[in-house]
Amino acid sequence: MRKLVTASAVFLAFLSFAISAEFWGSTESNKYHYPTCRCAENIKPENLTVFNSPEEAQQAGYVPCKVCNPPASGNNTQNTSQVLIYSKNYHLCCRVVDGDTIVVDIDGVCEKVRLVGVDTPETVHPNKPVEHYGKEASAFTRNMVEGEMVRLEYDTQRRDRYGRLLAYVYLPDGTFLNAEIIKQGYGFAYTRFPFKYMDQFRQYERSARESGAGLWAK
Numbered sequence: 001m002r003k004l005v006t007a008s009a010v011f012l013a014f015l016s017f018a019i020s021a022e023f024w025g026s027t028e029s030n031k032y033h034y035p036t037c038r039c040a041e042n043i044k045p046e047n048l049t050v051f052n053s054p055e056e057a058q059q060a061g062y063v064p065c066k067v068c069n070p071p072a073s074g075n076n077t078q079n080t081s082q083v084l085i086y087s088k089n090y091h092l093c094c095r096v097v098d099g100d101t102i103v104v105d106i107d108g109v110c111e112k113v114r115l116v117g118v119d120t121p122e123t124v125h126p127n128k129p130v131e132h133y134g135k136e137a138s139a140f141t142r143n144m145v146e147g148e149m150v151r152l153e154y155d156t157q158r159r160d161r162y163g164r165l166l167a168y169v170y171l172p173d174g175t176f177l178n179a180e181i182i183k184q185g186y187g188f189a190y191t192r193f194p195f196k197y198m199d200q201f202r203q204y205e206r207s208a209r210e211s212g213a214g215l216w217a218k
Contacts, residue, residue, distance in 0.1 A: 021050035023070055025062045029146045032057040037068035039147040042095055065147050067092055090149040090172065098123045099137030099187055102145060102169070104152070112164040115178045116155055117201045120187035121215065133215035137186040144177055145169065155195050168197070179204060185214020 024040045025032040027047045032054075033040040051057040054064070054071050064072045094110065095103040099120025102113050120141075121134035152167040160166055169177040181187040182201055185208040189201035209216045 021052060023051045023054070023057055025049040025051060025057055025060070029142055030062050031065045031147050032062045032070060033065040033147070034068045034070055037065055039065055039067050039092075039094065066149065067147055090151050093145040093148050093150050093169075096138065096142040096146045099134065099141045099181065100190075101164070102141065102150075104150065104165075112162075113152065113167050113169065114160055114164045115181070116166050116168055117190055117195045117197055118178045118181050118187045119190035120181065133186070136214070137181070140184070140186045141177070141181065144175070144180070145171065148172075150177070157193075183208060183213075185209075185212075185216050187215075 021035065023032045024035050024037075024043060025048070026043045027049055028044075031039070032051055033043075049060075051060070051062070055073050057064075058073060064070045092105040093102050094105050097103060097112065100115045100118045102115070103110050104113050105111075120137035121132055123134040123138050149172060151170040151172075152165070153170065154165075154167055157166055171177065179197070179201065182189055182204040189198070189205040191198055191202065208214065212218055
């Protein structure tokens with residue numbers, strides 16, 4: 001009982017300190033946010049870290065969130081994602097489920113989005129263990145798009161049998177996430193069903209395999 005009381009007291013003390021902090025960081029995404037940012041709402045307590053200045057956050061290896069746009073030391077350029085937050089063509093990626101599935105806020109509705117043409121090793125399947133390179137693939141996708149504004153492009157089929165949106169995902173700088181995952185060896189070209197970039201994705205996988213990138217490393 002004494003240990004439980006002590007743990008509760010420590011948690012409450014940390015919570016009080018966090019509330020008074022200038023910025024909140026996530027150890028999963030390595031981004032820092034204003035505490036009022038909607039991305040900060042998704043930070044799990046065990047992944048929460050706090051900072052009192054941008055310099056402190058950056059010295060710890062964190063980068064500013066592109067949604068709430070906290071200040072960055074020596075960075076006076078306008079944030080492209082902050083401008084795009086009001087565009088109907090771009091939506092906030094509020095969470096990454098695993099390497100090939102993300103959650104996007106579309107007009108206030110959190111939609112699961114399955115990346116078309118990509119299959120990454122499993123990490124959250126209820127009936128399968130975590131597969132080789134699954135955690136690395138999830139971390140790659142998280143670092144690429146969690147807390148970022150993304151544009152969705154659809155193919156012939158809009159949703160799968162689980163109700164998830166099927167989409168190609170693009171970042172504001174033009175990065176094509178689906179292709180990038182395969183190019184860098186974090187996933188396979190998923191060719192069970194036809195899609196318009198099938199030939200390109202197959203070539204990306206062959207190149208990644210030949211160069212020993214990511215999960216193809218010996």
